[in-house]
Amino acid sequence: MKARTVKYFFKQSTRSIWRNKVMSLASIGSVMAALLVIGIFLILVLNVDYLATKLESQVEIKVHLMDGLSENIINDINKDIKEIAGVKDSVFLSKDEALKKFNEELGENSYLLEGLEGDNPLSDSFIVTLEDPRLAPKATLAISAMSNIEKVVYGKEELEKLLNITYILRVGSLVIVGILFLISIFIISNTIKLTVFARRREIGIMKYIGATDWFVRGPFFFEGILLGLIGCIASIIILGAGYYFIANYIKQQMFGLLVISLMPFSEVIYSLIVALLVIGIIIGSLGSMISIRKFLKV
Amino acid sequence: MKARTVKYFFKQSTRSIWRNKVMSLASIGSVMAALLVIGIFLILVLNVDYLATKLESQVEIKVHLMDGLSENIINDINKDIKEIAGVKDSVFLSKDEALKKFNEELGENSYLLEGLEGDNPLSDSFIVTLEDPRLAPKATLAISAMSNIEKVVYGKEELEKLLNITYILRVGSLVIVGILFLISIFIISNTIKLTVFARRREIGIMKYIGATDWFVRGPFFFEGILLGLIGCIASIIILGAGYYFIANYIKQQMFGLLVISLMPFSEVIYSLIVALLVIGIIIGSLGSMISIRKFLKV
Amino acid sequence: MLIELVNVSKTFSDGHRALSNINIKIDNGEFVFLVGPSGAGKSTLIKLLLKELEADQGTILINDKDVTRMKRKDIPFLRRSIGVVFQDFRLLHEKTVYENVAFAMEVVEAPAKDIRRQVPIVLSLVGLSKKSNLYPSQLSGGEQQRVSLARAMVNGPSILIADEPTGNLDPDTSWEIMRNLSEINHRGTTILMATHAKEIVDAMKKRVIAIEECTIARDDKKGGYGI
Amino acid sequence: MLIELVNVSKTFSDGHRALSNINIKIDNGEFVFLVGPSGAGKSTLIKLLLKELEADQGTILINDKDVTRMKRKDIPFLRRSIGVVFQDFRLLHEKTVYENVAFAMEVVEAPAKDIRRQVPIVLSLVGLSKKSNLYPSQLSGGEQQRVSLARAMVNGPSILIADEPTGNLDPDTSWEIMRNLSEINHRGTTILMATHAKEIVDAMKKRVIAIEECTIARDDKKGGYGI
């Protein structure tokens, strides 16, 4: 293939998009819409994952210390804990603070604790947070083996429940995004099929004049790339702007009311761009190459 | 319009679908895919609402009774509470049961309650559930006005937080379904535009021979109905079967592991059928009527 | 007067002047040849009569109705009153020969019984009885042209316009078609035929209108193709 | 021999026998008219040469290459070696006159410089220099036919096949076109022209192959249209 042929393909494809305005707009519209669907769901999946990670990061191990340890020893323990693989942070909680916190948690039932101030039955502790909640049993074991530790506790059942929920959320949203991905590809390829179908006569004539298969395909290939690219950029702009606006709105209006917060715009936009570019352009160009096959056989 | 003309339209439209197989399949496919997207989200919205309602139904009012009331009086109070507007149920919880429950809730900290068995500081109570959590303040006031009541408590802050979350879930999912609804309509109408575009020559010739606008439109109208109907039935079958399968799977595999459960199949299927039928057929038929307009002007 | 053009002009959007100050009167029952070199404006004139194109200027009357001022909704009825053999045939590719001809009757909402009787008759007139279940793409050029003619005749229109109806036909078949047209003409149908078939025009001795360089160069009662 | 058909037969899927046992030899530089009534099988024969249709039986050699056994990927090169004026023109509606003709050169990946020089030359040969920026829908029937001819000539093919190339042309323009074809023929191009134009065939005194009822009824070295 000569360089001027590629140039020719490119010129032909832009010209054809322009001359078939009705059709080009309709197919760009459909591609864009299909990508919007994918994009919306991708955003949801990313946010579900974000939320799940946040929830998981709340898993903590409570390390109860022996009574009456010196500050030095406590600091040493802290250092040792932080050195354990998978430990993100460890915060000291004195027994007085623990009692106060417990008191608050009980709310209306706090009268049950009346009189305990003088003789606090709780112990000093470390609240250990982990990089991955699945490391909790291992970390617990490692900490238990250290000296001066009275008891190491983590909500085993709760952790399992939480991991189950986040697992289902993640798998569920991925399954749905996978289905929507397929649906979108199906919509885009059908759109391309219709576009090619509308130009079957043109394809036939080219072949009758002596054009090789790839010579007929060339402009369609570039047209597919261009239509995909335009639809893709349009959907990215719409989604990006929409997400930016909504994320900001929620931040302003709901601040404090919610535990939930949306993933930051900057983190979402890259995944979005990559995913939509790939689908839009690859499906657009390959789709037209494949759809055309039927009409090339003359 | 004569009856035989309508019959003619119908015959023409089925024939045309059959003769333009490639195109018909592609457009049915796109319509089906667009409806699938709507359907998937509709199912999600319904389930979110179902979950939100379930969460809301967990809001309860705790009615603490005076100490040492006779069984008769307690029964009377129960009757009175149940008669208050908005109250769904009211269940008696003796102070011994309450302590046991509290003990369980404290878990590892239950040693704090040691020694209280003899002198239970809790009181007998009613756990009142409501038809609508928004009625909690009113019901609380009404119960407070009754005699022999020590204290009426409901988690005011928690309720507000919950209502906020369910509100956001509901509004959020409705907004997304609305957007997807528009996107689907856009995809379907673009598909129809392409289908009509592919047959612009045919439309022109009919007009040149002296066909009136509605005579040209007739078969396209029926064709739109049929294509919409086919795409719609296909999507309903896929969604219905998929949901049935997934709901069952989750029920079997996850039973007990989760608070979440999917809405029953029978409740979902009706909303689905109505929504998809309306979109598929109405957009299909009206869409082709409108798309054709441009090419009728000859 | 059945067809009357008064001072009709047509210039295309690219500035090309196709017709300038055309005046033609055609009476009921006439047989008129429209001749002129390629690109003279014959088809343009026909398109003006069918309101496929709009005249820039002048008045066109058909059956005393002003075509230039006709409302959009009346156009189909104008077209139905005129049977047309288009130069490019304009057959529906997705319909068979039979369905293409039947379609012209379905458009006027003729009873199914009439359609079933009438269509085979005109198809046999143009010699295509055997081809009625084929699609246009399965026909030879001349056969397609004859389907177009059959469709133009099937409703028995009062005016029949034929744009180059013998361009793809051999002399024998052409004369066959001309005999058909003559017969229809004798039964009262007005015929306007644009053609390049010198021999036919010369032999038929009918009225000839020649268009050259946008204007009417000649209008002879019993003329020939050339001068 | 440039073109050679040996015992070629073609029956369509609906059972219609279009060609039966055709034997034709055409030498380099010949000018051959192909005549016969409408539906005789002239276009079918041409389509067989271009491998647009497959022969049921027999062998077709073009330039000593066996068309009937040709591989799919070689078909474009067969078609490029033959310039064709199609009976239904086959112009690309979305391309202008200039682009339609240029396309035939782009297909063979001719340099842009050659295209810019060659296309205006052939367009002026067929008298369409002024129409080069119009789309086919803006042309008269005869003008479209001449674009198709210009496209067939532009690559200077060794064989030029024309299916009814004067069907929409007035006699003057037809003769103009025939002069062009003669000239091309004198420069060495073999020409095969299917036509109904009796006068032209009679006047040119070239070889005439007549097809009637599926077979070759006549093959005269210097023949006329009819007997």
Ligand SMILES: Nc1ncnc2c1ncn2[C@@H]1O[C@H](COP(=O)(O)OP(=O)(O)OP(=O)(O)O)[C@@H](O)[C@H]1O
């Ligand atoms: N839409 C248009 N825009 C510009 N020019 C046009 C348009 N339609 C027709 N023309 C030009 O008007 C002229 C007359 O065209 P018309 O089709 O009437 O010719 P004709 O007499 O029918 O010729 P033929 O015998 O070749 O069919 C032609 O030169 C053509 O190029």
Ligand SMILES: Nc1ncnc2c1ncn2[C@@H]1O[C@H](COP(=O)(O)OP(=O)(O)OP(=O)(O)O)[C@@H](O)[C@H]1O
């Ligand atoms: N695909 C097909 N299926 C069935 N019959 C066909 C098909 N293609 C052509 N025919 C028939 O074959 C016969 C020959 O057609 P062909 O086009 O070769 O005729 P022709 O000699 O070119 O006629 P004309 O002068 O009218 O163009 C015709 O009767 C036609 O109906």
Ligand SMILES: [Mg+2]
């Ligand atoms: Mg014309």
Ligand SMILES: [Mg+2]
């Ligand atoms: Mg032919």
